[in-house]
Amino acid sequence: MLKEFRDFILKGNVLDLAIAVVLAAAFGAVVVAFTDGILMPLIAAIIGKPNFDALVFHLNGTPVYYGKFLTALVNLLIIGGALFLVVKGVNRARHPKKATAEPPPETDHDLLAQIRDELKRRAIFDGRYADATD
DSSP states (O other): OHHHHHHHHTSHHHHHHHHHHHHHHHHHHHHHHHIIIIIHHHHHHHHSOSOGGGOOEEETTEEEOHHHHHHHHHHHHHHHHHHHHHHHHHHHHHSOOOOOOOOOOOOHHHHHHHHHHHHHHHHHHHTSOTTTTO
16 A cells, blocks of 8 residues: 555656645745735835735724735735746747748739639639630
8 A cells, every 4th residue: 555655646746736836835925925025015105004904994893804805815916917927938938939931922913813713713613614624
């Protein structure tokens, strides 16, 4: 049973998941530090409140701390935006855009040939000309 457990733990998917969880926790700490240390003071300079956590209203004598929700919402938006940029960058690195060659501009001769071919095609499908196949 220990061998099966060791094989399970050492599978690539489990290790990748464990690494992702650890990195997510570290990334979350960075986002909280950015939010608390940089973003919220900037917002406080504009709005006048030093921290959203202190925002509260009372409902029948019970405090409702909606500021904590606002802080969590700002953190969510920052994390979502950062992860979007990371995923977009990884996708761009994995699948770089291929340079598309511009087709050469069509000449009058090419356009006239296309018109001729279309007229021949229509004449064949309409059944008007039996000799329009050449």
